[in-house]
Amino acid sequence: MRIEFEVNNRPVVLDTEPDRRLLDVLRDDLGLLSVKEGCSEGECGACTVILNGRAVLSCLTMVGQVQGGRILTSEGLVKDGELHPIQKAFVEAGAVQCGFCTPGFVMSSYALLQRNPNPDEDAIKQALSGNICRCTGYAQLIEAVQAAAKANNE
Amino acid sequence: MAIVGTSVHRNDAWAKARGAAKFTGDIRLPGMVEVAVVRSPHARARILEIDTSRASQINGVLGVFTARDIPGKNLVPLVFQDMPALAMDEVRYHGEAVALVVGDTREAAWAGARAVDVKYRVMDAILDPIKALDKDADKLHGNDNVFRRWTVKKGNVDKALQNAHLVVKGTYHTPYQEHLYLEPQSMVAWWSDEGYIEVHGSMQCPFYVRDAVAAVLGLDLSSVHVIQATTGGGFGGKEDVPSTIAAHAALASFLTGRPARLVLSRDEDILVTSKRHPAVIEYESGFDEQGRLLGVKARYVMDAGAYATLSPIVLWRGTMHAAGPYRVEHVDIEALAVATNKVPCGAYRGFGEPQIHFAFESQMDIAADKLGIDPIEMRLKNALEPGDTTATGQVLKKDVGLVQALNAVREASSWDSRFETPGRKQGTVRRGLGVSAVYYGVGLGAAGQALDRAGAFVQVMYDGSAVFAVGTVEMGQGMVSQLSQVIAQELGVSIERVRALPPDTNLLPDSGPTVASRTTVMSGNAVLNACARIKQQLLEATAGILNEPVDALTIEPGRVTGKNGAATLDEVLHRCFLERRDLASTGWFKSPETTWDEKKGQGSPYMTFAWAANVVEVEVDTETGVVTPIEIWAAHDVGKAINPAQVRGQIIGGSLQGLGYGLMEEIIHKDGLMQNNRLSQYIVPTIGDAPKINAIIIETGFEHGPYGAKGFGEQPLIGIAPALANAVYNATGKRVKTLPITPERLFAALHDDKTVD
């Protein structure tokens, strides 16, 4: 089946089975390896990408569902080699340890700040509740999102 | 400006934040094939026949391999030589590997694995470690099912307990804990007909992986080239298990001639990889009227699972610490690791310590309550201090920060004004405070002394950049950035221009495993050793520029200064180049001597200890049994914090894992079959479960540590569950002696007097 969509502001045309996981298409067909597979059943959030402005789990999304859609991954946040303010905030707040969960958290944070530029702590916790991090203990992730929101509003 | 001691950003974080770090699953090689593993559906069974004919015909399947195809030894070598890479005649736990299927896609490999027809004759499984100790129990190992037994003995404990004013007796049960590193186990192996194999993967111990691959393929160690890939968390779970994963990938590559990748699915990963040992622990602790600890008698039984793997040394560490961080003259500890038909347990952050800390810190709390002594006072009365002798006979030096840690959490949590005597609280929803004291022997200790060594390589380029490599790994804990700080501090190079190369078994000497919170001390000292030689070269070159003696010179960021002038690092490096000076060096470090006399049950097992105290505050809903953690205060003596932000990261992250252990994490078996090996069923703390965690850093130095640093990365996990249980007691007056404290368990304790102490 012919499937057309946009990834990181570039058009993509694929001829593929519509019931393949978006996760596999992004990683194996398009080489977007920031998208990680941690559980394959929608529990860890490592595979989070943005679809039409909302955070979705690419392990539970079939590529047929994204026909005509706009997708953003962590690679797409980097502009001219410069990290996105959210990605920078993650580094500066110490929110990155092993880094396997990081791209997923970055995308969930991005979706949050798009719809709520001034989230309070509860809103941040709510938005990141579908992402698991086994390393950090989460405090630094909350601090990173707060710092990114502040940087954005300045 | 000092770089060591400041919270510089980790230099591996930039690539990770943009998603560019290459984990094993991101490796793409031409012609690469995928491996799937056929696994036992039984806890124990005889293999009657493996029929691979149907699987071999599946489209895309390139080969199906069993134990008979192994060219070398069918062995994953570790402490004992008892675990096969693929089961031969008998499977001994649910999920044990029986055959490998190689496919040109993952789907093909998995379809093939499902089509392999294995005929089993199911046998009676041994599931309960206590029953496994019965004389007439069926034998899985030796003539008593005991993989290893250790004891600590001092004084006359029976007499001490007889004379004690108070004797507290308790039996404690602790659960499995799964590491749940976010990146599943994964490995890529690439056999070359030139006669060597390259292995890249997620691992803590490249040298263990090398040994296992060499064993199964029958190769020289030098023909196995292991390079660690970016590793997405370990916590002990990638200590020995990657040896098996690598053995499977290497066999697949060797037998098909193609690069082969094995990535475990999450379900598979939880099912078959090592876990924290469940334990049954009995304690008798005797006290005088003032609350002084007179004697400790304990029996610590670990459920080790089907093969010994690391159990003998996990047990050793637990045994060494079983009397608690207290002065006590009479001790009798017996500890056993027992074989059962369940997943082999192994290393998990804390390594045999969280179980016994839960037990003896509950004991201390019960005693404090019975004697009417404040729980923190109770611990202060008994806490080990500089110059004291431990239960094993080790004389402590100056770096003992337990009293400081206890006082720090006491003050930070406003303990004195907020702690109320247990059981007096009223109402449905009640708050409580609990405390724990913790110690952690740094490094492998006497039982692993031969491995307690580390190598490094450092090179400064003539443009002022630098590279380094060590034989221990970065798995998320922050090693790379701490060692970069050491190099920047010693050699004056800019930390942004220090790059870490991955550990490589052919280029670095065997540096032992990346475990036991040993990396800061071991690799830190090895890097310092390498830097010292390069530093000498830099100083000699500068002496020529400034016309000053070497001992008048100091290296600072970007320059070398003397009494009368300074040279920029660029000038110094240019001079080094012209003078043909060698700016590359290896470095080496061996840990200080430690001792253990097994017959006497005494010795000085560790080069030093880290120390900690925790206070946990909870809110308990007495109608539902739900425990909500409100806040944690965790004070850790780390010797010296090379990077305080990262120390805080270890404290917060480790504390939350400890909270998961105390509150929610458990593996459920039915008839020896694991029931909840999915992330939707094995529950770990999410952001909503995380209370505020206040990290407090205590620095008492360490004579052998780089800049006085000790290792401590495991310690934050250890003391949370006991402080939590003590807080629940404080809130409700009910003592839970079985972890985790789930709502069902606490509800039962609250509503059934029989289960109450």
Ligand code: FES
């Ligand atoms: S891989 Fe998609 S949620 Fe875990």
Ligand code: FES
């Ligand atoms: S940084 Fe390792 S899981 Fe989040």
